[in-house]
Amino acid sequence: MADTARKPHAIMIPYPYQGHINPFVSLAMKLASQGFTITFVNTQSVHSRISRAQSGTDAADIFAGARNSGLDIRYATVSDGFPLGFDRSANHDQFVEGLIHVFSAHVDELVATLSASDPPVTCLIADTFYVWSSAIAAKHNLVSVSFWTEPALVLSLYYHLDLLKKNSHFGSKEKRKDTIDYIPGVETVNPTDLPSYLQSDDTSTVVHRVIYRAFTDVKKADIIICNAVQELESKTLSALHTKQPTYAIGPIVSCFTNQTIATSLWSETDCTPWLNNKPDGSVLYVSFGSHAHTTSKQDIWEIAHGLLSSGSDFIWVVRPDIVSSDEANFLPPGFENSIKGRGVIVRWCSQMKVISHPAIGGFLSHCGWNSVLESIWCKVPLICFPLFTDQFTNRKLVVNDWRIGINLCDRDSITRGEVREKIEYLMSGKTSEKLRNAVKEVSRTLESALTSDGASEKNLSLFIEDLNPCALVYGLECLPSRETKKEEII
Known part of the structure; x- marks a missing residue:
């Protein structure tokens, strides 16, 4: 990794909710410890809330301590398109519309600015729920990595939304109530076990539009990494991997690293x-x-x-x-x-x-x-x-x-x-x-998955191998073909 021109440099952008920010931060620390340069991007609103939660102090750079310990993690903030005083919880639908239509322009501008970084930016690791990730990655000639922060089962249900529609378990006036047994790699699921948005009668909401577009976009990603454990969801993960490279690298929990990074959006009480x-x-x-x-x-x-x-x-x-x-x-x-x-x-x-x-x-x-x-x-x-x-x-x-x-x-x-x-x-x-x-x-x-010879560590190595020096320096066309990786899943 001495040659910084060949050192992987990932831009990481979590969805601006606490449950997405936490695993993104832990993964950033993990990848930095593997030799990556990371530019971590929070919205200005999220950063402002984190700063206020830290006893009123300005957490100007939440990764300053990690950098002092030798990890190359840089920190950037970008507008989500709304003023800081805008109540994103009370105006949820308007906020999500902004994440679809406005936020991407601010991200695109930031990525363009970072194109002159040293080492050069080589990949974009974005939350799967963003609908524009592959387009921005392609525009800037970056490897597109989709990070799924939930279990593989949920990823597979959304991924196969077309099958749920075809079989009238979703998006139908007369929804079937029998067991779902046709999703590749998934034995059976009851309709009451579907994510709430797939149980809903109203499928025209802004969140449903995010789901439709995000799970079209994820199929354009070069690699999917997910906060799952191979041994716990092996059939589901293997079936997804036959579609495109999908690596389970979990559990990504806040004890992933000994470094304490400020991520909380609320002030914490010590119990x-x-x-x-x-x-x-x-x-x-x-x-x-x-x-x-x-x-x-x-x-x-x-x-x-x-x-x-x-x-x-x-x-x-x-x-x-x-x-x-x-x-x-x-x-x-x-x-x-x-x-x-x-x-x-x-x-x-x-x-x-x-x-x-x-x-x-x-x-x-x-x-x-x-x-x-x-x-x-x-x-x-x-x-x-x-x-x-x-x-x-x-x-x-x-x-x-x-x-x-x-x-x-x-x-x-x-x-x-x-x-x-x-x-x-x-x-x-x-x-x-x-x-x-x-x-x-x-x-x-x-615990076994995270040992040096555990499945998650091996999958992390496979993911890093996919980001090979040829792809990092010269572009996406040098990634290994997806067909050659199908049998390599742990």
């Missing part, structure tokens, strides 16, 4: 002192992620009363916009006073720091993919309460395939009684023993 006073395995962690709203204020009330009557100690992450951007007082009256000593409510915290603590015995989760991977890594079983997007499919993997968690409910609304019942089951060492043994076994699979 460690409180947890230190609790017995091992006695505390339930409750969090519904960084983006999703719960279905109603009533659901929050039922969860609150269920927590209260369960008798378990708990930490509950309650974002200010957990119900909606303009709903304020959504906890039951007097709830916070009634939980003193056995419950803590925080706006945000370092999730890995909390669930890796010995006092944590369970996780009531929305089943976001980062949360699932982190819970498995820390050997913590789950209660699944999916809210939208991939979370319903992730629940299938957790509950049905790997048997490391239980489902909270199958109805649109929940009751305090079933919340209490599921918490009592999970937090009892005797009744949940099978779950705990299973999550330990799956955790060992994750």
Whole structure:
């Protein structure tokens, strides 16, 4: 790597949500440790929020510490097309329209500016949900890498949207309700396990337009890398790999590296002192992620009363916009006073720091993919309460395939009684023993994948080999043909 002209230089652009930013940052650190130069791009809005979350200080360069340790990671910000004061959560559809139609022009301008970098930029690693990645990569003669931050099963369902349409499981007035058994590499999926957007009757939303265009664009990528583990989704990954080079390099979790990089969009509360006073395995962690709203204020009330009557100690992450951007007082009256000593409510915290603590015995989760991977890594079983997007499919993997968690409910609304019942089951060492043994076994699979001879490390090497010096210096035509790589998947 001494010859900087032949050193891979990747521009990395995550989708501007917390759940996408975190794995992108961890992957940037991983690739930099493999000799890559990385230019990491956040939107100015995301950067502003990260800066405000750091006790009001200006996190001018979130990778400064990593660079001081010898990693070549550069940092850039670009406008997403909206003023910093624009409420992106309250105006979600307008914001997403901007990501489709406006943001790409700002990215294109930045990539053109970076074309004079030393070493030269050689590839664009963009979130799969961007609809314009392959066009920008082609314009600037870069290798187009699509980074999928969710499980391979969800990628395959979106990838084969045409089959779901053809068989009337999606986009049909009379949607079929029988089992889906025709997706290559996927044994069976129930319609209720599809991502929420594929269960929707209204398929004309802005998010559906993102899905249609993004999963047309991903098929133009030179390489797909995904935050999945080969041993856990081998058939699905192998089937995708026959279409185009697809490498599972997960789990990409925030403990991927010892470096601490500021990524949180909210100020974090340190729960460690409180947890230190609790017995091992006695505390339930409750969090519904960084983006999703719960279905109603009533659901929050039922969860609150269920927590209260369960008798378990708990930490509950309650974002200010957990119900909606303009709903304020959504906890039951007097709830916070009634939980003193056995419950803590925080706006945000370092999730890995909390669930890796010995006092944590369970996780009531929305089943976001980062949360699932982190819970498995820390050997913590789950209660699944999916809210939208991939979370319903992730629940299938957790509950049905790997048997490391239980489902909270199958109805649109929940009751305090079933919340209490599921918490009592999970937090009892005797009744949940099978779950705990299973999550330990799956955790060992994750750890094995990241060893020097593990599948994810081998797949990472194959990915880097695809970015060979010829392709890096002279352009995409020198990439190995896709046919020659089909049989090389681990």
